[in-house]
Amino acid sequence: MDKMELNEEIDYxxxxxxxxxxxxxxxxxxxxxxxxxxxxxxxxxxxxxxxxMKYKGRKHLELESILDNVTATILDEDWEAQGGTNxxxxxxxxxxxxxxxxxxxxxxxxxxxxxxxxxxxxxxSLDIKWENNLFRLIVNIPSKVSQLVEIYGDLKLSVLEENNxxxxxxxxxxxxxxxxxxxxxxxxxxx
Amino acid sequence: MAQEDPxxxxxxxxxxxxYQHLFFRGINKIIWQYWGEDISDIQxxxxxxxxxxxxxxxxxxDWSKFCQNPKDTLIRLCLTSYSRKHKIPISRAIxxxxxxxxxxxxxxSIKDLEIxxxxxxxxxxxxxIIRFQIGELMKLIKxxxxxxxxxxxxxKKTDGINLFLNHAHSIIEGFSRINYTKIxxxxxxxxxxxxxxxxxxx
Numbered sequence: 593m594d595k596m597e598l599n600e601e602i603d604y605x606x607x608x609x610x611x612x613x614x615x616x617x618x619x620x621x622x623x624x625x626x627x628x629x630x631x632x633x634x635x636x637x638x639x640x641x642x643x644x645m646k647y648k649g650r651k652h653l654e655l656e657s658i659l660d661n662v663t664a665t666i667l668d669e670d671w672e673a674q675g676g677t678n679x680x681x682x683x684x685x686x687x688x689x690x691x692x693x694x695x696x697x698x699x700x701x702x703x704x705x706x707x708x709x710x711x712x713x714x715x716x717s718l719d720i721k722w723e724n725n726l727f728r729l730i731v732n733i734p735s736k737v738s739q740l741v742e743i744y745g746d747l748k749l750s751v752l753e754e755n756n757x758x759x760x761x762x763x764x765x766x767x768x769x770x771x772x773x774x775x776x777x778x779x780x781x782x783x
Numbered sequence: 784m785a786q787e788d789p790x791x792x793x794x795x796x797x798x799x800x801x802y803q804h805l806f807f808r809g810i811n812k813i814i815w816q817y818w819g820e821d822i823s824d825i826q827x828x829x830x831x832x833x834x835x836x837x838x839x840x841x842x843x844x845d846w847s848k849f850c851q852n853p854k855d856t857l858i859r860l861c862l863t864s865y866s867r868k869h870k871i872p873i874s875r876a877i878x879x880x881x882x883x884x885x886x887x888x889x890x891x892s893i894k895d896l897e898i899x900x901x902x903x904x905x906x907x908x909x910x911x912i913i914r915f916q917i918g919e920l921m922k923l924i925k926x927x928x929x930x931x932x933x934x935x936x937x938x939k940k941t942d943g944i945n946l947f948l949n950h951a952h953s954i955i956e957g958f959s960r961i962n963y964t965k966i967x968x969x970x971x972x973x974x975x976x977x978x979x980x981x982x983x984x985x
Contacts, residue, residue, distance in 0.1 A: 669868070670812070670813050670864075670868065674813055674864070674867070675833030677833065677834045709818075709819065709826065710817070711817055711818075711827065711828040712814075712817060712828065713828050713832075714832060715831070715832060715833060715834040719827060719964075721827065728968065730827055730964055730968060732963070739960070742960075743964070744964040746968070
């Protein structure tokens with residue numbers, strides 16, 4: 593069975609009778625295929641779709657709240673006393689967009705991933721940091737548009753012979769692709 | 784012939800940074816308050832420079848050869864933060880914070896201040912002190928071929944009222960916009976909180 597689009601009309605009768613449905617243990621929600629409550633399936637399917645959308649929305653809200661928390665520093669007089677530069681709206685937007693795009697990419701690919709930490713720096717740049725027991729990845733979004741984005745990533749497993757270190761400075765426009773490619777490679781080790 | 788006292792040397796050569804020596808550095812709350820609930824895990828933004836110092840960003844630290852207690856670093860950090868925040872000289876900050884001087888000499892160092900335990904506890908609510916073991920630092924520099932160097936850089940600074948001395952002051956130099964993120968990531972891996980000088984979270 594091909595992947596179905598969200599709005600596509602589903603032929604449930606055909607689906608239930610298909611070999612795939614019979615063999616797939618995860619879909620064993622109906623005990624007797626001859627007496628299928630199609631309305632119920634339809635209801636569950638709608639709920640799952642809603643939940644998925646809500647989940648995505650919630651994740652976005654969580655990220656926004658993390659970012660709002662960080663940017664509240666702008667109002668913190670101690671930040672200025674330490675020589676800190678305020679974050680520009682543009683830097684915050686670039687961080688937000690990048691994080692949401694990366695999280696959405698992995699969510700769409702059904703690859704388990706986790707939200708990053710957002711760490712402020714005195715020069716007005718922001719670090720986006722993903723870290724678990726397999727790897728660490730830091731993306732430093734500078735305060736000035738003219739500056740390049742700095743990326744550093746490394747693996748925590750020293751047993752791997754291949755050098756998987758990411759260490760580069762690139763324009764923002766290619767950051768998303770670069771990160772995704774590196775992460776796809778790294779996440780394979782975690783499986 | 785009288786023996787030369789090395790503690791009177793103005794600047795010490797690099798070879799005097801011994802493996803077991805430590806570098807102490809204070810981290811302000813404005814940095815660790817975003818690390819999450821568990822701040823025992825030091826994050827990479829513990830090294831951060833104001834924009835104005837982009838030209839030559841050096842990381843200041845106190846060398847344990849001349850600063851055997853991280854408390855000195857903590858107090859120094861408190862005083863400079865307070866004086867910067869309120870735009871007042873350090874001598875005035877000492878008065879404002881209710882610290883007594885046990886000397887009347889012009890040249891002051893932290894050991895000339897009488898610091899109460901309560902003051903230290905209050906200070907830890909705003910600052911924590913991390914340490915690098917110099918041996919680990921040197922090993923890292925060699926292994927990763929990092930362009931950073933250690934340098935003894937004693938301070939004699941006047942605030943117009945008093946002269947402040949910090950013979951322990953040293954710097955890690957060689958940071959640039961190009962290597963910044965990699966170096967602070969690698970340094971984070973060898974940085975540890977000084978026992979008893981971790982920040983107190985309220």
